[in-house]
Amino acid sequence: MAKTKVQRRSKIRSRIRGRITGTAVRPRLSVFRSNKDIYAQIIDDSTGVTLASASSRMADIAAVKDTKVAKSALVGKKIAAVATEAGITSVVFDRGGYLYHGRVKSLADAAREGGLKF
Numbered sequence: 001m002a003k004t005k006v007q008r009r010s011k012i013r014s015r016i017r018g019r020i021t022g023t024a025v026r027p028r029l030s031v032f033r034s035n036k037d038i039y040a041q042i043i044d045d046s047t048g049v050t051l052a053s054a055s056s057r058m059a060d061i062a063a064v065k066d067t068k069v070a071k072s073a074l075v076g077k078k079i080a081a082v083a084t085e086a087g088i089t090s091v092v093f094d095r096g097g098y099l100y101h102g103r104v105k106s107l108a109d110a111a112r113e114g115g116l117k118f
Helices: 005-019 068-085 103-113
Strands: 028-033 038-044 049-055 092-094
Touching: 028 103, 038 068, 038 103, 049 068, 068 103
Parallel strands: 028 092
Antiparallel strands: 028 038, 038 049
């Protein structure tokens, strides 16, 4: 029986999460992509706390009229800026079951340019 896209992504995501965990020293940068927006969170899995977050729905990013890939780059820069303010320099990247391509890649590259190491 054929699996839906959501079921396939869920299986991939659980496989990734089995290998990747965020710690206080090196938290996890998690990405969620919807049809319109993209969200990024830096999470400490040992305590279950979100340390920093950014999304394309934030007022300064939502005001920009550009492509989704370009907005993803803005989210990547924003999450890097918020993380460095919080004293986070190194993270583990969790692509959330999405292919490392397009918007996810754009966010990751911009976060690296912003100063995050992963």
